[in-house]
């Protein structure tokens with residue numbers, strides 16, 4: 072007996088909440104797209120916890136980040152990682168939405184409500200939100216709150232994810248695959264840029280045939296693989312791969328994951344290398360991702376209740392270690408901004 076049981080899941084319309092500032096989110100998406108296309112000379116920084124396991128803790132982080140991001144507004148467009156689903160290499164906790172009680176019970180019906188509440192509260196800080204769309208079925212529950220989306224290293228080859236990316240209204244980052252090869256992500260960018268017709272559940276939960284026009288803002292995210300790919304030579308190779316595919320030069324580099332060997336202590340080293348490339352004038356480097364949370368490191372989920380301030384997935388840099396990295400990226404971007412003036416001037420929303 073494999074099919075154990077079924078339960079009712081509320082539809083996206085059932086859990087729809089008031090208070091999502093759709094005009095503000097549309098503005099954030101446009102800002103992010105302008106940065107990626109280098110019409111805006113700032114640097115995108117996608118920063119925050121590997122996963123949200125405690126909405127209260129993550130909201131405290133969001134408030135701190137919203138405040139500090141104002142200091143860097145001339146040079147950084149800071150986006151909060153608000154990741155509520157986790158892709159796993161084999162198995163493990165799959166995120167607040169699929170498992171809000173952190174114990175494998177899989178109470179998705181509560182998860183979608185808790186997850187949406189968190190996203191609405193986090194968006195109210197004024198920060199744009201980033202989200203990895205792990206399960207395409209769940210996208211309609213949350214997509215209206217998100218300003219930058221990712222298709223992860225484990226799903227970037229998947230046709231349903233590429234179709235979803237072609238339809239979603241925000242810029243979408245395609246991560247290189249886990250081994251480090253770029254081809255699959257480059258193919259995903261091309262696929263997401265094209266129109267598609269595909270089945271999906273709509274807001275009312277009923278099946279629909281969706282037609283997409285193609286996402287013009289899909290771009291590459293270098294996250295490392297068997298070896299890191301943040302160094303200048305790897306960035307140059309990635310730009311060559313984009314040129315060969317006829318794609319524009321726009322890149323986000325993830326300082327964590329394969330680029331840090333999942334050792335959070337290496338993220339500052341990666342960020343320092345990226346800051347050097349940015350201040351040297353590499354304009355294709357449009358964004359940086361950092362995994363950061365309130366406290367330094369990670370914890371296993373076990374019999375005792377988890378700490379609210381410590382990641383239960385990948386190890387994160389503490390808040391105290393994150394702020395100097397934002398400072399160094401802002402300084403590097405200021406150098407680039409001043410030395411490479413844009414003819415049209417920086418667009419600001």
Ligand SMILES: O=C[C@H](O)[C@H](O)COP(=O)(O)O
Nearest residue numbers: 157158159160161163384385
């Ligand atoms: O970002 C988090 C993890 O790297 C990702 O979910 C995979 O984790 P795993 O390899 O421990 O399953």
Ligand SMILES: C=C(OP(=O)(O)O)C(=O)O
Nearest residue numbers: 121223224225246294328
């Ligand atoms: C799982 C993630 O990244 P990747 O797909 O690069 O492993 C993530 O950013 O949380």
